[in-house]
Amino acid sequence: MPPAASASSGPADTDQAATPNIPQCTPSNTPKHDASDKRWRPVEAAMRRNGYRPGGLIEALHAVQRSYGYIDDASMRALGATMQLPLSKIYGVVTFYHFFHLKPKGRHTCVVCLGTACYIKGADRLLQAISREQQMQPGETSADGRLSLLTARCVGSCGQAPAVVIDDLVQGQAEGSAINRQLARLNGREEERPAATATKGPPAAGEART
Numbered sequence: 381m382p383p384a385a386s387a388s389s390g391p392a393d394t395d396q397a398a399t400p401n402i403p404q405c406t407p408s409n410t411p412k413h414d415a416s417d418k419r420w421r422p423v424e425a426a427m428r429r430n431g432y433r434p435g436g437l438i439e440a441l442h443a444v445q446r447s448y449g450y451i452d453d454a455s456m457r458a459l460g461a462t463m464q465l466p467l468s469k470i471y472g473v474v475t476f477y478h479f480f481h482l483k484p485k486g487r488h489t490c491v492v493c494l495g496t497a498c499y500i501k502g503a504d505r506l507l508q509a510i511s512r513e514q515q516m517q518p519g520e521t522s523a524d525g526r527l528s529l530l531t532a533r534c535v536g537s538c539g540q541a542p543a544v545v546i547d548d549l550v551q552g553q554a555e556g557s558a559i560n561r562q563l564a565r566l567n568g569r570e571e572e573r574p575a576a577t578a579t580k581g582p583p584a585a586g587e588a589r590t
């Protein structure tokens with residue numbers, strides 16, 4: 381489904397801006413960006429549907445994330461070369477929208493909303509409490525790949541502020557202690573799983589990890 385937003389709205393044009401610290405690919409997850417990598421085909425199809433025009437950038441980025449689970453610098457460079465867009469512009473779009481990820485996400489995600497309604501209700505303190513307990517900074521994934529701690533500008537549940545989304549389920553009127561208990565329970569369930577299913581390799585062809 382085409383995304384609601386377009387590349388021409390939202391983020392400021394960062395063509396002239398420096399592109400800081402774009403994560404590097406590892407050999408196991410580097411897309412090949414040609415017919416030999418089946419995962420790239422949906423990306424190519426998304427660009428083709430939009431005539432390889434810059435206006436199709438968001439749809440192409442969604443396709444990259446569905447195929448690989450996140451958006452690496454090699455993919456951004458390939459999109460830029462094909463759609464004739466500067467890397468800084470693509471990086472600006474990817475970092476503006478919270479649903480795009482520059483790094484692989486953990487098996488579980490905890491998204492703390494920092495939008496205005498949630499901020500007024502103490503979302504910053506909530507984030508600190510979770511960050512302290514989980515020993516992770518926002519934007520990080522735990523070393524064992526179990527959890528990613530993320531932030532968003534608004535998750536569409538302002539009436540339940542402050543809101544936290546754990547594995548796509550919104551928790552309204554969230555409190556740090558309750559969220560940390562829930563994350564601990566998730567961790568406990570992970571430890572009960574057989575080792576063979578507790579870890580995953582790079583996304584398989586066509587596999588979407590959200």
Ligand code: FES
Pocket residue numbers: 493494495496497498499533534535536537538539541542543
């Ligand atoms: S501002 Fe947090 S849900 Fe809207």
